[in-house]
Amino acid sequence: MSDVVLFREETATCGKKVAVATLNSEKSLNALSLQMIDLLMPQLLAWHDDDEVALVLLEGAGEKAFCAGGDVVDLYHACNRAENGGFAPEVERFFSTEYQLDYFIHTFDKPILLWGHGIVMGGGLGLMAGASHRVVTEKSRIAMPEITIGLYPDVGATYFLNRMPDGCGLFLGLTGASINALDAQYVHLADHCILSSRKDELLEKLIEVEWGNTVALNHQKLTDILIEFETQDKVEMPRGNISNHKELISSLANCERVESAVVNILDEHTDDKWLQKAQASLSHGSALTAHIIKKQLELGTSLSLADCFRLELGMSVQCAAVGEFAEGVRALLIDKDNQPKWLYPTVHDVDVKKVNEIFTSPWTEHTHPLRTFGK
Numbered sequence: 001m002s003d004v005v006l007f008r009e010e011t012a013t014c015g016k017k018v019a020v021a022t023l024n025s026e027k028s029l030n031a032l033s034l035q036m037i038d039l040l041m042p043q044l045l046a047w048h049d050d051d052e053v054a055l056v057l058l059e060g061a062g063e064k065a066f067c068a069g070g071d072v073v074d075l076y077h078a079c080n081r082a083e084n085g086g087f088a089p090e091v092e093r094f095f096s097t098e099y100q101l102d103y104f105i106h107t108f109d110k111p112i113l114l115w116g117h118g119i120v121m122g123g124g125l126g127l128m129a130g131a132s133h134r135v136v137t138e139k140s141r142i143a144m145p146e147i148t149i150g151l152y153p154d155v156g157a158t159y160f161l162n163r164m165p166d167g168c169g170l171f172l173g174l175t176g177a178s179i180n181a182l183d184a185q186y187v188h189l190a191d192h193c194i195l196s197s198r199k200d201e202l203l204e205k206l207i208e209v210e211w212g213n214t215v216a217l218n219h220q221k222l223t224d225i226l227i228e229f230e231t232q233d234k235v236e237m238p239r240g241n242i243s244n245h246k247e248l249i250s251s252l253a254n255c256e257r258v259e260s261a262v263v264n265i266l267d268e269h270t271d272d273k274w275l276q277k278a279q280a281s282l283s284h285g286s287a288l289t290a291h292i293i294k295k296q297l298e299l300g301t302s303l304s305l306a307d308c309f310r311l312e313l314g315m316s317v318q319c320a321a322v323g324e325f326a327e328g329v330r331a332l333l334i335d336k337d338n339q340p341k342w343l344y345p346t347v348h349d350v351d352v353k354k355v356n357e358i359f360t361s362p363w364t365e366h367t368h369p370l371r372t373f374g375k
Contacts, residue, residue, distance in 0.1 A: 095316040150328030165250070304374060
């Protein structure tokens, strides 16, 4: 059996190294497992401290996906092993180690080039969001579809959804809409668009660069290279979708209640298949999740990145204990009947006490697993 993450180091002509980590589980679309996280974290730490390593490249094996999300099937089984209404230790461990990895990528000093080709969803987006240089291709398909499984956009989304243009974070969270390369740039999830066929050429170029010991200069050198490639490829990228519905999406920023936002989206009459699909995901998704997303984004406006991850860890553990998440995974990925029995039929029926329960941390400030973030 092959390793779920492959590591290699390419020696540049200047003698410095370009380190490469490849998520290596094509069959699962490189779904992020605990085993992957446990391999990635120490290796990234080693590369961070190695003066010979100038930059890191993160990629996914195969042509279909960088990473299609976290391994939620394992989490589903962990939830079922927990006592009714209790917390599953495996769930806490997965999310806490995942968020540690995501936070480390956000705070990594050296350049991290993430090749976001193909499907990038959920946990994959957590890896992508924090990279210093995020590349998407003509085949990139990015989404946070957690509303379809009764979870919520995590992996730092409390932070990065709040930094999108007006209404975009709420719209993408509520609908789980899939976006392409230009959309990703528009909402600040990607920095550069490059044709997928030029990946090998890009790596060859990285090998030729005179990398130095000054981190800031290495960042600029990588940026210059990516701009050079992007300038040649931009005309061949697919047109974006979000800008076509800017008026609707931006109006969501003025909705004080999630019920109003949901009505605005679902009542929009359109022939656009992209928006129709987004509406369908919202209408069939978890009503509880919709409320969670709205409150999550409201709280996130005043939180640091570290505090966002601390908030999300408590939310994720609580979501697993409530049972909505397990039911969503069952319907979509286990029994595949696509008939989840949500706790509430519509957003108008959701009990605010249940929403507040999700935001009640299981830990004190001094016992929180992520208490050292940002310290």
